[in-house]
Amino acid sequence: GDQIHATVPNELRETYEEQLPEGQIVEINKFNYMKNTNEYRPVPHQYKIKFKAATEITPINDDAKIPRHKFNYIDFVDVPNKFEDRSLLIDVIGTLLEVKKITQTVRGKLYRVIELQNSRGESLTVTLWGELADQITSTTVPQGGTNVIILTSTYTNKINDNYGLSTTTSTNAYINLDIKDVHDFKKRAKLDTATKIEEENEVILLSQEEIMDKNRVTISELIELAKEGPPKNDAYTCEQKSKLSFIHVSHLSCGIDLSTLHMVSYNKTTTHRYRYRLGVEDYTGNTTFVAFDNVAYSLLNKTCNQLLELRLKDNGEKQIQTILEKPLNKHYIFQIKFDSFSYREEYRSYKITNVFDGTDSHQTIIVKKEKVEESDEDNLEGHAAKKMRKD
Template identity: 25%
Template sequence: MSKAVVGGVMETGLDDGLCFDQLEVGSSMSIVVMVCRSWDSDNVHGRYISTDYIFSDRNGDSIHATARSNVAHYFVDKLKEGCLYLLKNFTVVKNRPAYRILKDSQYMIELQGSTVFKKVSVDHGGFERYPFQIVQFEDLEVTNNKYFVDVIGYVTTADNVSTTSTGRRMLEFNLRNERGGHMAVTLWGKLGESFIAQKAKKAGVYTVILSSMTVKQYLGSLGLSSSSATLIIDSNNIPLLESFNASLRGVDLRAETQPARDGPHAVTTIAELLQSARQDKKKAVVFRNSIQITGIRTKNSWFNFTCTGGRCRKGVTRKDGSFWCEACDNAVYFPRARYRLMVDVKDMTGNVVVVLFDEAGEQLVKKSAKSLLDEQEQSTNSDDMVLPEALRCLIGGTYMFELRSHTYYQYGEYESFNCAQVLLPGSANYASPSSVDDILDPAAVPALSSPVKKAPQFGVVTPDKRAEKRSSNLDCTGTDSEGVPGKAQHGLSMDVKSGSDVGSEVNVVPGKRLKKVTGGEAHDPVEGTSQLIMDPLSEQEDDVDDKDSGGDSVAGTVGKKGVHTLLIRRMKSDLLAIRQRMP
């Protein structure tokens, strides 16, 4: 291959140059390519993995090239789109079995740290600047993540970017072709916002090429979904778009009023939902109605610890003494608690298990899973260790759930659906409870409104006592948590000076109620304590104290004689323990 360098740009002849159809695994000859397009690729968790390219050769053929993240900096911003380069020392490998950019290409190129490239100046004849592989709507089929497709059409409806129940941003719209066929399109993440911005700059009919899309089946119909390689192309200078616009002449382009997706068939009973899901779970069926929660399953707990890396929400396991995410293949040092509630529900026609993940769980409970865990750790109620009270009080209540047939799952003796969302009063799809009187069993559910939730009664954290059956609240009333005066503290009441050192601010005398002194009305004989007035206890309180302290050598003997050192130490120790355990 003859070559000469003129002005820093290599001029080369292509008579003996290598073409893509001559490539084989292990090829090491030089090749001249045109860079058609480039993009950064992320994995499903949002982590950058490579910079990818589409190259074309002098025969107009195309090939996919990739530079992994550890060497991509050699090529980023140096290989310019629309320019020609001489490449050598690259690696030819077999095309990927999945996520193929070019479906029918047998090989692909891997750029390495040793790859050398030089910009060249040759006749652009033969090089294809926009090598799209357009697939007509009628020929689309589910790709199963094996390859990507390119489509062309004009946009009829494009709503605002919305947020899914899992927190992902998405844009849905309809794409139509010149023959009247239409396809629902979903753009994920920032791509949807970019699409809205590009469309706003165009007047009239908005025609576009969507490159590297996947075809999926959702709720019984095909749809296009974006990938990390997707590119939105709307330039009027592209020949393919020019010819498509010309084909639209004479076509009725009036604004379409139909939504991006056909609405699923609605059912109102659990029996109808189960029947449809058992026959064909891919059929678009949605259930929106009030059902009663009859129980919450705790065999697999009510929450999961999940990964917090990027967009990953997978559950974590244990490995080498730490949490580990198998999907990210990384240690997770700060896992997040997320709901995974499995609730038994019923109506008059049947019963089923409904699984509520994090967002739906928060809609139902109105608290995060982390806040419930914090309350669970502070609670002294043994029942809360299995199921927090905020979840227990859901049992017996009726709530409006949205369930979809494609989430149907059968395991052993039960059948389940995932909850898409909990419909609250005031939401768009919420129906008045009076409209479902014929669905819920009046005997089982007297009222269709959600039960009044009682505020969780969490006991005040107290230190361990040696022979006491009740815990005492730290207050100025001299009563314990059940209203019995002074029994748990042997007839003593405590007053702690705010902001002072616990254990050195309490003066204790048996048979007296302690109060703060506002002035210099009394003098406390114990050094280092705040001034207190000792009022005599009532006869009732004194009787309780005498009965309770009869069998206690400290409270019954020493306590009656005055302030004893052992009693003071015990009270100081209890107060220190309270301070350490209080939030």
């Protein structure tokens, strides 16, 4: 059977959620369809369908010709090749060898690392994020035998020069699913290895307020820390009342100030990525913060593709500029991280890793508009954070 990606707008979610239980065979009529140009598509079909208020769903009798599950597996050896390929998400199958304890990042996000093994005995590390990290535990993983896990809609990550997979908000996990794929895998693997589950420590979850207050520094302190070399902490937040003195988004591939987006070509596939540069100052000094994909999205509430589509419309450039200036005169608290640009004497910058609404805080960052001169930093490429979102 073939597959096609279908999306339901948020405002229609409650309408269709109960009508679309997993595994139910349905007939769908009166929907929109369009070319699927999104990054990280869950299936390779060139089109996708989109539900609308008039879409009709009719359950039909069981049809053995339609499989309940269909996956697009890739081999473990091909995982590194997908690091710069954003066209499709990855499905993978393997023996669940180890489940490590759950951990919280400095940004307050929960994650868990698991290790998979294929039928040739090769290993692969997968990072589970959010609710999925909390679902794969000693109480949900059968004990005393071999467990085969299928993970859908993952993407390749790279940590300390080692390639692995990370889950997305669209990822599903299936353990010992009763399908031919799993039975065939067990025959090929010929393994009888019980899953090792690391004992959980009590995770002390930090509240948003605690995360916002952690490692508070002024801008001058931030600069001094950079001059001292690699910092002791993973992330810092600005402590005093500050203001953003300019808004600047650059087109890195040619290094000119276009108030537009970073476009990169990977394996003949063009992907669009934010690089959003913000001048910051407080009573102690000034510097530059840079926001990449998901952080820029949290500030603007628009994807790169959505902004690029506006360029094709009448008055599109003006609409884009209005969106880019959306943070002006609003209050935020930024959490930042050091990267190679943080240690430069000229054109020093810090990567934004998280944004908090500072409206109710006595310590805030206020966005102000001011013209800025372009620098040669715009020719230097940064690494964009990767986070997938549901439609």
